[in-house]
Amino acid sequence: MQKKYWLMIIFILVLATRLILAFSIPNFTYDSYYNLRHVEYVTENGFPLYQDGLSYGGREFAFLPFFNYFMSSFDLFLPLEFAAKFIPNLLLASLTIIVFFISRKITKNETASLFSALIVGFLPILYNTNSFSVESLFLPVVFLGIYSFLNIEKRFYLYLYLLTFLIASLTTPMTILILVGFLIYILLSFLESKKVKKAELELIIFSMFFFIWLQFLFFKDVFLNEGISFVWRNVPTQIIQLYFPKFTIIGSIILLSFIPLLAGIHTVYRSLFTVKRQKIFLLISFVLSTTLLAWLRLIEFKLALAFLGIILAILFASFYKEMANYASKIKFVWLKKYLNYIILPILLITMIIPLLDYSLQQETPSNEEIEAFQWLKENTPPDAGVASMLKEGHLVSYYGERKNIMDVNFNLIPNIEERFNNLNSLFTTKLQTHALDVFEKYDLDYIVVTPSAKEIYKIRRPPYTKGRCFEKFVYDNTTIYERKCEITDENEK
Amino acid sequence: MTTLPFMNVNVKLLMKMKNKSLLFNNKYFNYILNYPYLYITLLFFIFNVIPILINLFSGKPLFISGESYYHLYFAQEVTWQTFYYYPLNLLDKLLSVNLMIIVPLLLSLTSLYLYLWLAKKKNFSLELTMLFLTILIISPSIFFNLTNLSIHLLIVLLTICGFLLLCKESRLRYFSLIPFILATVFDLTSSIVIILLLSAEIYFNKRKNYAILIITFIAVLINAIIFKLPFVIGPFYLGKHLPELISDFGGLGGISFFTVLLALIGIGTMWKKRSFISAYFFLLFTIIAFIINIQALFYLVITLSFFAAVGIKSIFQRKWTLNSLKKFTFFIVTLGLIFSTLAYLDRIDEFGPSKEDQQLLTLMEEELEGTVEDEDKIFSLPEESYFVSYFSNRDSFYYPHYKKDYRENVNLIISSTNIMNTFPILEGNDVNVIYISEHSKRTLPSENGLLFLLRNERFKLIQSSGNAEVWIFK
Numbered sequence: 011m012q013k014k015y016w017l018m019i020i021f022i023l024v025l026a027t028r029l030i031l032a033f034s035i036p037n038f039t040y041d042s043y044y045n046l047r048h049v050e051y052v053t054e055n056g057f058p059l060y061q062d063g064l065s066y067g068g069r070e071f072a073f074l075p076f077f078n079y080f081m082s083s084f085d086l087f088l089p090l091e092f093a094a095k096f097i098p099n100l101l102l103a104s105l106t107i108i109v110f111f112i113s114r115k116i117t118k119n120e121t122a123s124l125f126s127a128l129i130v131g132f133l134p135i136l137y138n139t140n141s142f143s144v145e146s147l148f149l150p151v152v153f154l155g156i157y158s159f160l161n162i163e164k165r166f167y168l169y170l171y172l173l174t175f176l177i178a179s180l181t182t183p184m185t186i187l188i189l190v191g192f193l194i195y196i197l198l199s200f201l202e203s204k205k206v207k208k209a210e211l212e213l214i215i216f217s218m219f220f221f222i223w224l225q226f227l228f229f230k231d232v233f234l235n236e237g238i239s240f241v242w243r244n245v246p247t248q249i250i251q252l253y254f255p256k257f258t259i260i261g262s263i264i265l266l267s268f269i270p271l272l273a274g275i276h277t278v279y280r281s282l283f284t285v286k287r288q289k290i291f292l293l294i295s296f297v298l299s300t301t302l303l304a305w306l307r308l309i310e311f312k313l314a315l316a317f318l319g320i321i322l323a324i325l326f327a328s329f330y331k332e333m334a335n336y337a338s339k340i341k342f343v344w345l346k347k348y349l350n351y352i353i354l355p356i357l358l359i360t361m362i363i364p365l366l367d368y369s370l371q372q373e374t375p376s377n378e379e380i381e382a383f384q385w386l387k388e389n390t391p392p393d394a395g396v397a398s399m400l401k402e403g404h405l406v407s408y409y410g411e412r413k414n415i416m417d418v419n420f421n422l423i424p425n426i427e428e429r430f431n432n433l434n435s436l437f438t439t440k441l442q443t444h445a446l447d448v449f450e451k452y453d454l455d456y457i458v459v460t461p462s463a464k465e466i467y468k469i470r471r472p473p474y475t476k477g478r479c480f481e482k483f484v485y486d487n488t489t490i491y492e493r494k495c496e497i498t499d500e501n502e503k
Numbered sequence: 504m505t506t507l508p509f510m511n512v513n514v515k516l517l518m519k520m521k522n523k524s525l526l527f528n529n530k531y532f533n534y535i536l537n538y539p540y541l542y543i544t545l546l547f548f549i550f551n552v553i554p555i556l557i558n559l560f561s562g563k564p565l566f567i568s569g570e571s572y573y574h575l576y577f578a579q580e581v582t583w584q585t586f587y588y589y590p591l592n593l594l595d596k597l598l599s600v601n602l603m604i605i606v607p608l609l610l611s612l613t614s615l616y617l618y619l620w621l622a623k624k625k626n627f628s629l630e631l632t633m634l635f636l637t638i639l640i641i642s643p644s645i646f647f648n649l650t651n652l653s654i655h656l657l658i659v660l661l662t663i664c665g666f667l668l669l670c671k672e673s674r675l676r677y678f679s680l681i682p683f684i685l686a687t688v689f690d691l692t693s694s695i696v697i698i699l700l701l702s703a704e705i706y707f708n709k710r711k712n713y714a715i716l717i718i719t720f721i722a723v724l725i726n727a728i729i730f731k732l733p734f735v736i737g738p739f740y741l742g743k744h745l746p747e748l749i750s751d752f753g754g755l756g757g758i759s760f761f762t763v764l765l766a767l768i769g770i771g772t773m774w775k776k777r778s779f780i781s782a783y784f785f786l787l788f789t790i791i792a793f794i795i796n797i798q799a800l801f802y803l804v805i806t807l808s809f810f811a812a813v814g815i816k817s818i819f820q821r822k823w824t825l826n827s828l829k830k831f832t833f834f835i836v837t838l839g840l841i842f843s844t845l846a847y848l849d850r851i852d853e854f855g856p857s858k859e860d861q862q863l864l865t866l867m868e869e870e871l872e873g874t875v876e877d878e879d880k881i882f883s884l885p886e887e888s889y890f891v892s893y894f895s896n897r898d899s900f901y902y903p904h905y906k907k908d909y910r911e912n913v914n915l916i917i918s919s920t921n922i923m924n925t926f927p928i929l930e931g932n933d934v935n936v937i938y939i940s941e942h943s944k945r946t947l948p949s950e951n952g953l954l955f956l957l958r959n960e961r962f963k964l965i966q967s968s969g970n971a972e973v974w975i976f977k
Contacts, residue, residue: 168825209825212823212824212825212828212832213828215768215818215832216828216831216832216835218764219761219764219832219835219836219839220832220835222761222764222839223761223835223839223842226751226760226839226842227842230846233753234751234752234753234846235753237743237745237746237752238745238746238752
C-alpha cells in the first residue's frame, strides 16, 4: 500500500480514538469553560471580552484573541459544545500529517516518517481530549511553521511561515518558545561553524521584532502593572506547583513514552557530537528552548512536555533511519525485514496504556455539578456573587452567569494570595464572623459546595453554615448556601 | 515635478545632495541626512517639548524628577561649598519654577547641536550619528533628564565642549581642560566616563593629547581623594533595576525593550571590529555603575542607544532576500520604538508633583504656624520627599540619596500595623507632619500601614486639597 494511504489510516485512527474518548467522557475540563465563554461572547458581540463583569466580581482581561475568533467562526454553524470537542481534536490529529512531512523532510524516509506520525498520534501527553484550550491550535500551527521554515527557499513556504507565525503570535504568548529556539539555533550553528541561511536569519529577525511588538500591543498594561513578574502570571504561591510542577522523571517518561524518549536522546547525542546535521540542530534547539523555559517556569509544564513529545517523535524518524541502515550492514539481514514488526507492537504497548490512563483521568465536572451551577442562573439575582472552589470559578460565570470570587486567570488581580487564602477559608473556617467578613469583602451572596469541594476540603458542609445566617439549597449532591446575615458595626447602630 | 510633503523642496535637487542613506535608498532618509539640525530640532520638539506643553496646560508643575527639586531646594541657600548653585539660586529668584524649564531645554538643544558639530568635525558616520541621536531623543530616560534639572545634562554639555576644543589644531585645544575639569567635580562615574572617552580619543587619534588626559586624571584623583566625590549623585528615587532599565516594565525612565534588543544585536555583530572596542569598555563600566547605583542609568542608556544604532545599521544595511520583509521589519522596529515612547509619555502625568501637591504644600506653612516647630520634619513617600521639601520649605525625614540606613524606618512607617513600632520612630526623629499625596493614597494599602494608623487620635488632619492631605502628629 502506498505510504500516503498509511498516513491517512493513521490520521483517521487517531482522530477516531480522540473523538471516541472526547465524547465518551462527559463535559469539558474545568479550564475549558473560560474559553467556551469567551468564544460565545465573540460570536454574540463580534469582539473579545476584555472587560468582564463576572470573573473576580468584575475585572479586566489581557489576552490574545485569535483562538476565540477562530472557534467562533465554527460556532456560527455548529453547536459550540460539539465544535469545542470536535475542532481541537481534529487539529491535534492533524499533527500526524504535519509531523510526517517534517520527518520526511529531515530523513527522506517515508517509513520512518510514518512511525513519527504514529508516535505523535498516540502521544499520551496530547490526550487531554476534553480540554478546549489554545494549545490545540497552537501546536499544529507552530509545527506547520517549523515545516515551512525548513522549506524556506521556496516562496510559497516563506509566505506560509509568515502566516503561521502571525497566527501563533496572535494565539498565545507561548510562541516565545519558537523564538528562543531560533536563538539557540543561531548559537548552535555558530558554535559548530555552520552558516545560517540568509533567508532564515531574516525571518528570525522579523519574527522576533514582530512577536515582541504584538505582545507589547496586547499586554501593555500587564507589563506596566506587574513588570517582569508578568511571566509568572501572578499565580498564587500556594498553587504554583500545579502550574509549574517539578519534573518527576517517571511521570515525564510515561507521558512522553519510553521508546521515543530513548530514541530522541540518542539522536540528540549523535547530532550534537557526531553527525552535526543542521536541520536536526533546529529541532534540538526547540528541545533546549522548551527545557530552558520550563525550567525557568516561563511555560506550563504540560505544554513543555507536549512540545517536547512532538519533537521527540520527529527525532524518532532519524533514529529509525539510522537503525534500518545499521541493520542492513550487519549479519542479521532478517532484522531489517522484520524491524517494523518489532517496533510497532513495542510502540503501541508502551503508548496505548498510558494514553488511556491519562485521558480517562481528565478532571471534568459531573453532569449533576453542572446542573447545580445552572440552577444559580435561574434562582439567584443577576448581580449575586457566588463563591466556589477555585477550579469551579469558570463554571460559576459560564453556567451560572454570576460573579465569581476567583478563577484560574490570575493576571492583573491585586492581592491574589490574600484572596486565595480567603476563598479557602470559606470552606474551612469555623468562625462565622470571619466567613461573613469575607462574604462582605468580596460582595458574595452564595457559596456552592460540590462533591469535589467536599472531597478536597474533607468537609460535609462549611462549619459556619449551621444556624440562621445561611439558607441551604440542596441540588443532588451539591449544596448551595445563601447568606442571610451581615456584620454591623456596634457604633453605627 | 514632485515636491516633498510640507517642504517646498525639489526632488531633483534632493537627488543631487551628497548624503545618501545606505539603509534605504529613500528620499526621506536622504533628506534627514542632509538637514540633520532641522530633523533633530523637530524630533526634540515632538518628543520633549510637546509633552511639557501638555503638562503646562493641565496646570501641573513641569519638573517631574526628584533631582530637579533636590537642586532647587539646595540652591535656596548657597554656601562656598555649594558655589555651583549660584546661577540656579539667581534663576530661582528671577523666574517661576515652571519657567525654569527653559534652562534644561536650552542646555539639551545646545548639547545636541554641539554633538552634531562634533560628529561632523570627527567625520563620524552621519547615518550612525542620526540613528544614535534619534534613539537617544526618544528614550524615556533621556526625556527624564533633558526636561528636568539634571546634573548629567551639564556634564554632557561640558564634555562635548571639551572635545570640540580638543579638535582645535592650535594651542586653543588646551582650553579643553577647563570644561573637562569642571565636568569631573560632580561625581566619580562622570569623571571615569570622561577619562575613558579621552583615552579612546588618544587611542584612535594620531595626535596624542597625553597632557590633557593626565591633567584631567589628576583632577579626578584630587576630587576623589580630597573632596571625597560620591560615586553617583543620587539616587533620587527608589526603584528596581529591571523596570528602571526597561521603561515598558513601568519604570520612571529607561529605554524601550526594542532598544535593548537592538543593542544586543549591535553588541553581537560589532564585537570583531577594532574601531568599536572602546564602546565595549564603556558598556562594561556603565553596567557596573548602574548595578551599584540606579542613577547611573543615564550613561548606560547612552551606551545602549549607541549599540542599538549599530544594531539597526547592521540589520538593515545588508541586502535582504525579500526586500518587502526588510521594509516591514523596519516599520515594526520603528513602531516598536515609538510605541514604547508614547506609552511612557502617556504616563508622565503620574510622575512628580500634582497641581494639588503644589498648592497644598505651598500654603501648608500658614496652617502649621504655632502648631509645629520650624525644625520639625515632614514625612512623605521617599520619592516625593524632594518636591515636598522644596514646596513646603521644610526638611524631609528621608531622602533616597542619603541616610540609606533610614530606609528600614521608612518601610516600617509605611507598612507597620502597630503604633508601638511607628510612634517611637516619628517621635525620635522630630517627624510631626505627615504628607499624604494622591499618589500615596493610591499606592499604599488602606487596611494596614500608615493610612490605617492615621485613624489614631494622635494624628490630626489640618489641611486637604483634592485627595492630598496634611496631617500633624502630636
